[in-house]
Amino acid sequence: MSEARKGPDEADESQCDSGIESLRSLRSLPEPTPAPVPGPSDDSDSQPWTQPRGSAEKEDADAEKEDGDGERADSTYDSSSLTGPLTLLGDPEAKDPAPGSPLLLPAGTLSPQQLEALTYISEEGDTLVHLAVIHEAPDLLLYCLALLPQEVLDIQNNLYQTALHLAVHLDQPNAVRALVLKGASRALQDLHGDTALHMACQRQHLACARCLLEGRPEAGRGPPNSLDLQLQNWQGLACLHIATLKRNRPLMELLLQSGADIDAQEGTSGKTALHLAVETQERSLVQFLLQAGARVDARMLNGCTPLHLAAGRGLRSIWSALCEAGADSLLRNVEDETPQDLVEDPIALLPFDDLKISGKPLRCAD
Template sequence: MSAAPKGPDEADEGQCDSGIESLRSLPKEDPDGERADSSYGSSSLTEPPWPWPRDPDPEPPAPDAPGLGLQQLEALTYISEDGDTLVHLAVIHEAPAVLLCCLALLPQEVLDIQNNLYQTALHLAVHLDQPDAVRALVLKGASRVLQDRHGDTALHVACQRQHLDCARCLLEGQPEEGRGSLHSLDLQLQNWQGLACLHIATLQRNQRLMELLLQNGAEIDAQEGTSGKTALHLAVETQERGLVQFLLLAGARVDARMLNGCTPLHLAAGRGLGSISSTLCEAGADSLLRNVEDETPQDLAEDPLALLPFDDLKISGKPLRCAD
């Protein structure tokens, strides 16, 4: 039996409009009185932030934002089938004038709506490397602690993408009075892989990002959530001696332990990283500490003598030289 043809006023259920320039084609209201929103962070907007009547006959109440009509308010609070608001779309389409208009007219709660991927407009601005948009969103109080589907905050994304200017805006920007975020920026917050921002910056071998994070309060000896590695352990795994030296000079604990008891020297010795092992030993690493397998770094080293804490060893009266 064929489906009954649609009337002239009936909308196609599969129709989607996510473009900024086509807001005039948006439906005025869903027949069920509900709005498409798949994000867990936007439950406060299940109903529109400005009240308007469901019966078109009564006189509509005056809107909170002066000078805006009913259709303009509906457009500003539009949410696409992907969960994107007009603020998301302004960032995606790189439309700063539209973004600034939204920021001037919309309440702070709208800025923190998360789309179907749990991304806020701030996540997208960082991902697309738009520091001016990041700065404007932070100024208006956009949350910097909301996490996307991977558990990443906007700052995690900045570290992964190595967008230094965006990271600086997130760390140093302050919301204007009356627009403050409910939660302050937490630099120890971990994503679903157990990584804090400093861990990500270290894995990316980005010393400038690492320095910026430490200057703004990142805990240098914080352990990641899966195996308990610190940034120094991760720096050893990158095999970048410069990163290891940087962290040691910044105050990293040289004998920090993983959950299995391994120190950075265990990792360096087990990987045959002679120069990094020497750097750790010069910084005071203990080559006799044992992990849960009862192994010391000396047990794991290809040349155990290279890790001995003595520089005056002699064999048959001749000094023993350890290779760097």
């Protein structure tokens, strides 16, 4: 039976919001009437929402690009279509805005056009903060963070991504640090149940993960410690599980130093990080977790220990490392099997290879 077609409002789970349509929506906003300025009349007032000529064609051509892993990511980098229409917020190149400029005005005195720009939400659910991150406009992001209340930073788009998710996805540690400082929530989960830290582990963005774990919001901008390192995504994986599957020791070290539970079980089969390390078949990763204090005889939901997994896969070196750490080879799982029962070639897992019978080697040395 053919698969049902998705409706126009249903999001593809493999896609990441790009903000492409958001820019087209920005161009559709009505052009504001410039606020009257005391003094002699001047005919040189410019319309801040004027769209640069030729940018629409560039957006349409770039919209077909995809990132390397097949997910749709931002395709309008280096485009002038974002900063052009937003001149009413001030010159993003200006480091020291002149006194009395719109950027220095408190929220209560913003013009209707400024409020409309700052509180704009696109058809994809992106706010101006999302778009500033997507299009790598750090000055614009800082302007928004200075003017907008904390609640706006936690608005999720149609893929349930916050601006913090997108900053991590695009590996922008400075943007991550600025958002955390202003109190952006690090606990919100996207369409896949991933927090920003889950995403940092999946994409192996160590600098972003460090900003998320070590950053603290400024006074009055949220709780100082709002990260639950045992929180699982919809696949049942905590951040340490993801980092282990990625074989990323620096990330694993960072998470453990920050308080991640080394023996936490993932939600589908009850594997700990040590079980997952055995499945990667990397002895060094197994030894690292053992030295960090992982429970060597931790049980899955079916009663299997890491030694069961090593035995079933014939992983001699990992079997030896687990046995040296005190693993019990006689523990039984729910099928009443010990690790020794799962060994296809018991001789292959012996910790020595020089056994002889009547002067003849029992097995050949490697």
